[in-house]
Amino acid sequence: MMPSLLAPRRQAPSNPGPGRGSRRRLAFPLVAGFLTGFLFLPLFTLTAGAYTLEEFQFSDPAKTEEFRRLTEELRCLVCQNESLAGSQADLAQDLREEVYRLLQSGKSRQEVIDFLVERYGDFVLYDPPLKPSTYPLWFGPLLLAGVGGIFLFLTLRKKRAARERELSAEEQQRLRALLADASTPTKDKA
């Protein structure tokens, strides 16, 4: 709700539609700025309590489920960070209706996604598709895991090799000295 106040450069990104303009005006910009919550987990701070529960009726329960999944995985563009399913913004409502219309007209999940990406870009997808530009995102983790694996392997090998060495006489002497030293209280420079 009221994302306009969060976006100093754009007054009304979420377009409340004619009827609700007056409500928006009541909020104080200063407060709204703070209000958006400092907190950390309030997931839907901006829309809390304001999600819309329209009834999108499908004859096929599989489609109902598809609709629910899709709207959860599509991002509401004007909100701070919310899915279409979770957002109360007017635009989210329009897009939900569009998704509903497309699904009802027999479009597949992928076709709906393509429809929105064509118009709004990859930004609408919470689940970035696998394609050359997202390779870093999807394969970067493998690279990281690989680096970690190599590090683990090298460390373990080094540590293992270390134990194959026997202590030399001199080293044993030093060890004894150190252990003896330990029984006296630690000396502090202070």
Add this chain to the structure above:
Amino acid sequence: MGKTLKFLIPLALFAGLVALLFFGLGTDPRKVPSPLVGKLAPEFSLPALGDPTRTVSNADLLGQVSLVNVWASWCYSCRAEHAQLLRLARELKEVQILGLNWKDTEADAQQMLRASGNPYQVSAFDPDNRAGIHWGVYGAPETFLVDSEGRICYKKIGPVEPGTWESELAPTIDLTTRKCKEYRS
């Protein structure tokens, strides 16, 4: 030496992170570039604001350079940019300004034009966001620069300010050939 270098890795990674965050401070995460830039403007056909018998469609875009401005009476930034649009309508003879009156009511929209002047050749009336979705509109105001073949050269998100035309929009269009010079968003 190799050993010391190894211990510099965290610092190097952190330097990268700082560079990234510094870059982040200068950007607005809410601006979403449009994938439509460089493509033909999406199909649309809507009644004109104030004249339901007239249809505004892609045909209106052909033959000359257009600024398609998404506006609404409830949108404060639209009011703010209105003066600039009026100025552009006066000064830029080669460019027509079309309005896309978005998610508005006819009465409010007409009232706003009466009160502050009408920079638009014609405004398409889209109360239900029918064309808006196809144009990837996600807020008002937004302004598309479309060339004479109906191709989108540039999308301006947010209000048109003094200098916006000169610095952002104009460089993407060649007003003599009336074609896009480059595509940006």
Add this chain to the structure above:
Amino acid sequence: MIPELGHFALILALGLALIQAILPLAGSYTGNLAWMSTARPLAWGQFVFTAIAFALLLLAFLTDDFSVVYVASNSNTLMPTIYKVSAVWGAHEGSLLLWAGFLAAWGAAVAGLSRNIPLQVLARILAVMGMVGIGFLLFMLLTSNPFERIFPPPLEGRDLNPLLQDPGLAIHPPLLYMGYVGFSVAFAFAIAALLGGKLDAAWARWSRPWTTTAWIFLTLGIALGSWWAYYELGWGGWWFWDPVENASLMPWLAGTALMHSLAVTEKRGAFKSWTVLLAITAFSLSLLGTFLVRSGVLTSVHAFATDPARGTFILIFLCIVIGGSLALYAWRAPAVSGGGRFDLLSRESFLLANNLLLTLLTALILLGTLAPLIYEAMAWGKISVGFPWFNTMFVAVTPFLALLMGIGPMTRWKQDEPGRLARELRVPFILTGAASLLTVFLMPLLSLDWYLVPLGIGLAVWLLTAHIQAIRERLRHKNSPSAILRDLATNGRSFYGMILAHLGVAMFVVGVTMVANYGQEKDVRMSPGDSQEVAGYRFLFHGVRTQRGPNYMAMRGHFQIFDGEKPIADLWPEKRNYFASQKPMTEASIDWGFTRDLYVSLGEPLEDGDWALRLYYKPYVRWIWLGAVLMALGGLLAITDRRYRLARGLTRASADVAGATATARS
């Protein structure tokens, strides 16, 4: 006058922090005892003055002093007193003050409780904490003064964000901040150790209880936030992978890795430079979180008002603190000895692998959180990275983590025999397989990702059985049934704490698995008198009435829930409209149970007295947070272990130092 006193107290605290950062440190190098001895009183002084500032801000809230901008923006005469208190940290300025106050409190606690730490080391530790304190106090005074006045003062305040007017949210930030700030202690210990060039087992032993304490707070803070999001926001979820949530999870993961790494450093003198790096990382990630929340570089539902000046300030602060400590690390760490040797099959190996997995998870979350920014910077296009990506990564990494968690506690330090380990783990392994198979046969597999249920349940069973086996192994030579209690009373607490925390993970895994795969939700339209069935429970809707609250009007619905014919609960979901902010809020109503929650939230009124409603059935959802509570309890048990009792620490530790050094040299 009072706000000016608060402002003045903050300036004094800053002054003390400045001296605290310089004088003891200088003393520690010149050997000036008097200078070093100033560390303690300075830390206490800094605490006293920030506490005074905090108390004065609280007073301003309690007396509705709207001449203070911060109070006017976040309070209201109608607000219940408890929320006037929590409003103190309800927005940017006050939450910073809370942060600075906690930092000073941790500093004072270190000063008071570390009598056995050599003065030289303590002086350095407190100097480092003083430096961090300078940063936060300066930040507050320069960009975000909570005591700023307005003239003329408004007659009425603007009210606190209604979302924050909730008991859960009143205590969530303090817990969370205690955790974040608590990692500054581990950080200061690490930096002091680097400065002194003495990274030894004593250092690890001193840091451990502090690190664990901070971790406990953070665990509870995150869990509370997640729980709050679940019951308050009416969307039925408990985690969204929002950047700000991730910002809290990253230090938690790094802190978890740090606790484990500290154990190795303390017991075996190994992983020293790695442990130091983790201590720096955990606190750095806490600071990074602050930056992400307050600078506006990422889109998050929870972001503070963004202000470029603040962002720039924190970024510079990050550069100094993190950059400085990493540079120190690069300079000093190469000289640190590698520590003890160990075999491929040893507890060290498993802890190292666990550490790397936790670090990997942290790095992945960092990658996902910053990816949109990276993509924009590289001009690769604008993308969103949301829960599907994070869930994939999480599900890919955590099973390995859980697997190692089962084996690790059973494994001996330094070297273990494969045969022995296999014998010990045979039974847990078989039981795990059986449980997984059983889920495949017995439970209906609803979702597309059907394998997640056997995987999740299997891992939970694995953790449970492996840890039971670990206890049995530990008590093998003690026959009496009360052995466990005696063990607890003597020196087993950190062991049992570990077991408890790991079982908390098992519980968490069960909760996540069950709720993700068997949860049900229904969006319905109901008229008064209608019933709806969800997961075998009948929800009877009695209608909605208007009711007035202290600073809001509420539409209050009434539901009766039946299990068969038996009424089991009455639910009263609300939709509130707060007077001052005119913000609508839903208050979901939940019938909670150990194995399931039934959850109703009011949507929109429709025509003819109908309502749009959302009904949920959430199996085992409590286990998510109970698991976290168990983890925290485990931590609590561990810090009460005798080994950390302060008086005894030193001598034992120094013996360990020598032992560890001996192994290191060999």
